[in-house]
Amino acid sequence: MDFQELKTAFTTNHQKSLGEFYDSQRSNFLSWARSRFDADVDTLLDVYQDAIIVLYNRVIEGRVDDIASSPNAYLFGIARNLLLKRTIQMKRTTSTENILEFIPDKGETDLYDNFEKEHKKVIISEGLNKLDASCRKILELFYFRRYKLDAIREHLNYENTDVVKSRKYQCMKKLKSFIEESKVK
Amino acid sequence: MDLQPHEINLIDGYVRGELNASDRKTFNTLLDENPIFRKEYEEKHLLQQSMRLTGNTESKTFLQNREAKFAQEKETKIHHIKERQGSPILKWVSLAASLLIIAGAVSLFMNPSSNSDYTQIYADNFSAYPNDYAHVLRGESKQNDITAIFSDYSNADYKNVVDKINARLESTGNADNKLVFYKAISLMGLEEHTEAAKVFNSLKKSGFNEYENQIAWYSALNYLALQKPEKAKEDLLRILSSETGFRKNSAKELLNTLEK
Numbered sequence: 001m002d003f004q005e006l007k008t009a010f011t012t013n014h015q016k017s018l019g020e021f022y023d024s025q026r027s028n029f030l031s032w033a034r035s036r037f038d039a040d041v042d043t044l045l046d047v048y049q050d051a052i053i054v055l056y057n058r059v060i061e062g063r064v065d066d067i068a069s070s071p072n073a074y075l076f077g078i079a080r081n082l083l084l085k086r087t088i089q090m091k092r093t094t095s096t097e098n099i100l101e102f103i104p105d106k107g108e109t110d111l112y113d114n115f116e117k118e119h120k121k122v123i124i125s126e127g128l129n130k131l132d133a134s135c136r137k138i139l140e141l142f143y144f145r146r147y148k149l150d151a152i153r154e155h156l157n158y159e160n161t162d163v164v165k166s167r168k169y170q171c172m173k174k175l176k177s178f179i180e181e182s183k184v185k
Numbered sequence: 186m187d188l189q190p191h192e193i194n195l196i197d198g199y200v201r202g203e204l205n206a207s208d209r210k211t212f213n214t215l216l217d218e219n220p221i222f223r224k225e226y227e228e229k230h231l232l233q234q235s236m237r238l239t240g241n242t243e244s245k246t247f248l249q250n251r252e253a254k255f256a257q258e259k260e261t262k263i264h265h266i267k268e269r270q271g272s273p274i275l276k277w278v279s280l281a282a283s284l285l286i287i288a289g290a291v292s293l294f295m296n297p298s299s300n301s302d303y304t305q306i307y308a309d310n311f312s313a314y315p316n317d318y319a320h321v322l323r324g325e326s327k328q329n330d331i332t333a334i335f336s337d338y339s340n341a342d343y344k345n346v347v348d349k350i351n352a353r354l355e356s357t358g359n360a361d362n363k364l365v366f367y368k369a370i371s372l373m374g375l376e377e378h379t380e381a382a383k384v385f386n387s388l389k390k391s392g393f394n395e396y397e398n399q400i401a402w403y404s405a406l407n408y409l410a411l412q413k414p415e416k417a418k419e420d421l422l423r424i425l426s427s428e429t430g431f432r433k434n435s436a437k438e439l440l441n442t443l444e445k
Contacts, residue, residue, distance in 0.1 A: 016312045018244065019251055026255075049248040053241055062202035117231060124228070124235045134317055143229065144236035146201050156317065157399070157431040179228070 003064045006071050010060050011146045013155070022052050025072055032076060037083050047086065051079035060146045127178035135171035142168055188225055196222070200229050243339070250341045306442065307409040310435070313341065314370050314399060318363055334367075343371035362393035370403060378410045398424050398431035405439070414443050 001009075001021075009017035026048065033044045055075050058064050067074055128136055137156060141147040149161040158164045188196075192215065198204045199212050215222045316335050330353050337345040350368040354361065365388060372381035385404035393400070405420035421443075424436035 013312065015247060018247065019312075022248055022251060045252055049245060049252070052248060053244045056244065057237065057241070120228075121231050121235045124232050125239075128232075128235065137315070137317065139232070140236055140240070142197075143200060143233050144240050154431075154434075155315065175232075176228075 001071060003059060003067065003071055007059050007062070010056060011148065012151045014056075014145050018052070018056060021071075022049075025075060028072070029076065029079065033079065033083065036080075037087065039083065039086075043086070044083075047079055047082045051075055051082055054078050054082075060144075123179055123182045124175075126182060127175045130178045131171060131175060135167075135174060138164070138168050139171055139175065188221060192219075192222060193225070196226050196229055199226070200233055246340060254341075303409040303412050303414060306439070307406050310439065311373065311406050311410075313338070313374060314367070314403065316367075318367065334364075338367060338371065341374060343374035346371040347375070360391070362388060362391055363396065366393075366396050366400060369400075369407075373403065373407055373410070376410075378407050381407050382411060398427055398433075398436075401427075402432040402436065405436070418443055 006017070006021065009021075029048050030041065030044060033039070033048075034041075037044070039047075052075065055071065055078055059071070064071075064074065069077070128139070131139070134156065138152060141152045141155065142149075147155065149164045152158070152164050153161050156164075158167065195204070195208060195212050195215070198208060204212060216226060316338055318331070318335060330349060334346055334349045334353070337343075337349065347368055350364055350371070354364065365384060369381050369384040369388065372378070372384060382404070385400055385407060388396075388400050389404070401420040401423045405417040405424075408414070408417035408420065418440060421436040421440045424432055425440070427433075
């Protein structure tokens with residue numbers, strides 16, 4: 001499977017494809033990692049999961065388009081960096097948020113350090129939490145998971161893509177109103 | 186002044202990584218010249234970032250649960266091997282089992298639509314229906330029984346889901362068919378297919394139309410797990426004749442596969 005096929009799978013049914021990809025490389029990864037790193041299986045699996053998540057984010061965000069290697073090789077590369085970093089720091093990852101600290105992308109570090117933007121993100125998160133589940137889901141699938149409108153229609157059982165578009169628009173409007181309310185408070 | 190639809194599409198295209206070179210140029214110009222456009226872009230970018238943190242946590246939980254299942258399966262296999270080693274009579278049972286496997290392989294060769302095929306088709310198609318019943322916030326899983334049910338559901342803790350749904354249905358006395366549907370999915374997750382079939386049949390009889398296709402789709406898969414392809418076909422045909430769109434294409438494809 002190449003990156004394009006992986007992206008299509010991730011943006012059509014992310015849970016199924018993520019699970020399948022995880023299973024497909026798991027034993028290869030363990031054999032590879034056991035022969036190179038002095039770490040217990042739990043640690044290796046923890047890192048493997050983090051590496052899968054990093055790969056997932058990069059694939060759906062289109063940040064692997066110039067990568068010549070296969071997704072499997074790229075995954076092992078990410079895992080290797082995470083393991084080296086972990087070996088150096090000698091500490092366990094306690095949160096998936098730490099994944100971003102391990103391999104920060106150019107330009108992203110500034111964003112994460114910026115207090116004001118962090119504050120805005122909190123307001124947005126609060127706004128998202130106020131939305132009903134279906135609204136939140138449609139925004140998540142469109143903006144974060146990069147599902148195509150047709151995949152969203154299929155996934156959430158909408159009549160057609162026009163309904164999806166209109167619903168997305170309404171949900172975004174609602175979210176904005178929640179964000180504005182928070183700013184006034 | 187509000188943004189025009191094409192400007193909003195441009196921002197959406199950018200944050201989703203879908204713009205071509207020309208659109209990207211237009212995007213950059215608008216970003217430099219139009220403060221409202223810039224504000225809209227910044228909000229959507231931050232929206233993505235916020236969602237990524239939540240998404241990473243969800244993915245991690247999902248993979249951890251998957252790993253827990255691996256560990257459980259391994260444990261069960263070891264247990265079976267130990268049991269077999271402990272009983273000499275089981276050597277004869279093993280021999281009989283081997284003969285059955287050979288017989289099964291011959292039958293598989295003679296008849297491509299074998300049990301293992303249906304099991305494989307089921308495994309290829311089954312994934313738990315997404316939670317569109319209740320939004321569960323992180324850290325509030327104990328707030329009420331509905332959020333507790335769907336917190337367990339998202340963690341694939343189906344045993345707890347079934348127990349909690351049963352308790353809720355009993356305490357409220359309401360025929361909450363949507364919740365019953367999630368119970369059936371959870372029973373499938375627990376591989377209690379006979380029980381799941383009973384629940385699906387009760388849902389079909391209840392006239393619960395909102396999830397008509399969902400019920401038929403999962404019921405069809407459940408029948409495949411039970412090695413009852415003819416029953417599965419009936420459900421798939423029901424999807425094809427329905428007005429709603431859920432899983433129509435998938436039902437058509439699956440029906441073709443079963444007809445081969």
